[in-house]
Amino acid sequence: MRTVQFTEYGPASVVHVAEVEEPHAGPNEIRVAARASGISPGETALRAGRLRDMVPLAFPYRTGFDAAGVVDEVGEGVTGVNVGDEVFGMTSMTRRGANADFVILSAWAPKPAAWTWQEAGGAAGGVETATRVLDRLAVGTGHTVLVQGAAGGVGTLAVQLAAARGATVIGTASEHNHDFLRSLGAEPTTYGTGLVERVRALAPDGVDAVFDCAGGALPDLVAIAGDPARVVTIVPDPAAAALGVHLSHSAPDDKTGEAVGAPADPMAVHGLAVAVALADEGRLRVPVAAAFPLTEAAAAHELSESRHARGKIVLVNQDSI
Ligand SMILES: NC(=O)c1ccc[n+]([C@@H]2O[C@H](COP(=O)([O-])OP(=O)(O)OC[C@H]3O[C@@H](n4cnc5c(N)ncnc54)[C@H](OP(=O)(O)O)[C@@H]3O)[C@@H](O)[C@H]2O)c1
Incomplete structure (x- = not known):
């Protein structure tokens, strides 16, 4: 499958697509065939090496934290979701790799019907x-x-x-x-x-x-x-x-x-279900600043670094989405 990664610190141009082995869902995880995923501004800082003293990276570093897609594997112990369901969610903090064709999610919720794939792909982290x-x-x-x-x-x-x-x-x-x-x-x-x-x-x-x-x-x-x-x-x-x-x-x-000078807060994954309810009532949308094909992830990083994107920058797995 395709994944977005970088293998050294540097400018946006170090970001590229690589062919890698597909990951598989472990206990309490699901795998989705991704339709869209989000660009995380924090990762542009990591990639540029600005945080290398605080958060040293292991290479290759596979990017992306949130994604949306169709469930195609359900891990042991997971209930309430089935192969074929449309969901959005996030990877674990340690795994990342959401900018890819197949993504392992550790927290998810049903994709609201009111959201496009682009909106759903960029929603979970925010x-x-x-x-x-x-x-x-x-x-x-x-x-x-x-x-x-x-x-x-x-x-x-x-x-x-x-x-x-x-x-x-x-x-x-x-x-x-x-x-x-x-x-x-x-x-x-x-x-x-x-x-x-x-x-x-x-x-x-x-x-x-x-x-x-x-x-x-x-x-x-x-x-x-x-x-x-x-x-x-x-x-x-x-x-x-x-x-x-x-x-x-x-x-x-x-x-x-x-x-980074502060202990981590517990992740507020309960927010995903709240977001679904609000989206279903038409009270929550995910403004998408721009959408790029997965293969143009470097351009997406470059736009993110402008610090003036209006809403979320997303990558799409198929150009038609
Ligand atoms: N700690 C965490 O858990 C966590 C999680 C997610 C993100 N983050 C970090 O939080 C920050 C925001 O993330 P994001 O995804 O919202 O970033 P973003 O989408 O890149 O933010 C872009 C926005 O920042 C505004 N902006 C630029 N300079 C500004 C300034 N000096 N004062 C106020 N607003 C300014 C711009 O507004 P205008 O275009 O209108 O000027 C633009 O709309 C990033 O640094 C990211 O790494 C942290």
């Missing part, structure tokens, strides 16, 4: 991440939440999931994305200089929780929340520890958790 952080921030009805970096792959889902919990959501993005943020249910504002004042004007009674999907502005975000305990970042921003801001990540092992 849904899990957003759920993990919104849970930690205990976001619920009546709260006001700021999502910093709201137009990206995680932010677009965080906005919708927070709104579905009954929160009022303020989202930051470049001006040309403001109507887009409104369509997702957020009151938009720009990030950068003057953010504290702009958010205070939009939320004169204060902000209950801040979800940082961008990094680089934590002092402002703490000032907005009034307490670092009400800010969670998903970006390994060096300022986080000094400011007392929690970095949420779901590292594969304790060693990596120590390396």
Whole structure:
């Protein structure tokens, strides 16, 4: 089968498709014949070698964490899903390899009928991440939440999931994305200089929780929340520890958790079922910034590194999807 991988640190051009042995589902896993999968911005940083001291890689490194497809193997101990079912989900953190023709999923849910394969392929990682952080921030009805970096792959889902919990959501993005943020249910504002004042004007009674999907502005975000305990970042921003801001990540092992300066949080896979229910009600969509054939994964990495994709970048296994 085809898999996307890289065998050395370097620019996007080191990403390529290789022919490898098909993987098989082990206990508590399923295998899907993949239709689409997501590009993870964190992996572009790993590939570039920017995190090599914190998270050294073993090569070849097979990319991708979330995928959607048709179940074609069901592992021992798995119930409630059958060969032929259409699902979306994620690999284990240690296995990865979702940008491939056959993918082993360790967490999954039925593909909502309302989602295209592209949407489903890019959904699981962002849904899990957003759920993990919104849970930690205990976001619920009546709260006001700021999502910093709201137009990206995680932010677009965080906005919708927070709104579905009954929160009022303020989202930051470049001006040309403001109507887009409104369509997702957020009151938009720009990030950068003057953010504290702009958010205070939009939320004169204060902000209950801040979800940082961008990094680089934590002092402002703490000032907005009034307490670092009400800010969670998903970006390994060096300022986080000094400011007392929690970095949420779901590292594969304790060693990596120590390396990035914070223990790993449990994965919020229960978010997948919530996402299905919301999608079925037409209340959750997965904005797709761009879709590339699997063979053009390097171009997808390059776009991801622009840091201005609107929504999730996906790879498709067949050009017709
Ligand atoms: N720890 C975890 O568990 C975890 C999980 C998933 C992702 N991550 C990390 O979280 C980050 C976000 O992931 P993602 O998938 O949402 O990334 P993404 O899709 O690449 O984010 C792109 C978005 O970032 C916005 N942006 C760029 N610079 C910004 C800035 N200075 N301030 C605010 N927003 C800015 C852009 O908005 P405009 O185009 O409107 O300017 C764009 O919409 C990445 O660093 C990723 O590696 C961590």
